[in-house]
Amino acid sequence: xxxxxxxxxxxxxxxxxxxxxxxxxxxxxxxxxxxxxxxxxxxxxxxxxxxxxxxxxxxxxxxxxxxxxxxxxxxxxxxxxxxxxxxxxxxxxxxxxxxxxxxxxxxxxxxxxxxxxxxxxxxxxxxxxxxxxxxxxxxxxxxxxxxxxxxxxxxxxxxx
Numbered sequence: 001x002x003x004x005x006x007x008x009x010x011x012x013x014x015x016x017x018x019x020x021x022x023x024x025x026x027x028x029x030x031x032x033x034x035x036x037x038x039x040x041x042x043x044x045x046x047x048x049x050x051x052x053x054x055x056x057x058x059x060x061x062x063x064x065x066x067x068x069x070x071x072x073x074x075x076x077x078x079x080x081x082x083x084x085x086x087x088x089x090x091x092x093x094x095x096x097x098x099x100x101x102x103x104x105x106x107x108x109x110x111x112x113x114x115x116x117x118x119x120x121x122x123x124x125x126x127x128x129x130x131x132x133x134x135x136x137x138x139x140x141x142x143x144x145x146x147x148x149x150x151x152x153x154x155x156x157x158x159x160x
Contacts, residue, residue, distance in 0.1 A: 003130075009083050010127050012054075014120065016047060016087025018148055021116040024091050024109050025156035034105035040095035047088040051081030090115055113156065117149025 020043055027039040055078035062077075091112040098108040124145025128138035 006130060008080070010123055012051075012081055012083035013087045014123055014145065015050075015054075016084040017116045017119050017123070018152070019047060019050060019084070020088040020091040021113055021149055021152045023088075024095070024112045025152055025159075028105060028109040028156075030160050034098070036095040036098035036105040036108055039105070040092045040099065043088050043095065044085075044092050047085045051084045052078050054084070055079070055081045087119075090119075113149065113153050117146055117153065120149045121146035 023043045023046055024039070027042060058077045094108040094112045094115075095105070097103055098105040103111075121142040123142075125138045125142030128141035129135075133141065
């Protein structure tokens with residue numbers, strides 16, 4: 001994978017993880033009836049909409065920069081956002097598991113927040129290693145990326 005493709009994949013994956021975490025935190029409202037199936041649908045639809053919007057924004061920006069029609073690159077630009085959508089799938093699956101009554105929605109939300117936070121750490125560490133940083137620097141970088149997930153968890157706890 002080229003460095004540029006790897007960078008775009010990481011960007012979209014991290015964006016998807018943060019999006020999934022923020023959505024699951026916002027949709028899991030204490031005291032309201034649990035609707036994990038509906039929440040899963042909202043997480044997925046929001047990721048699809050965000051991916052489409054981001055891809056199409058690239059098309060618009062390219063069109064403005066080149067002063068020409070984007071042509072068939074529109075579909076490719078939108079489809080290139082698949083890592084963003086893929087990153088929300090673990091959260092969607094956890095919520096669907098709650099819909100199937102394998103666990104509660106609260107458990108699904110908590111596990112999704114934890115999973116996404118650990119995944120942010122892993123992607124941040126991996127990106128730093130790929131950039132040539134040493135192990136300790138890479139771990140520090142991963143920890144800073146993980147901080148985003150921890151901030152979402154803290155905000156969720158404070159808002160509840």
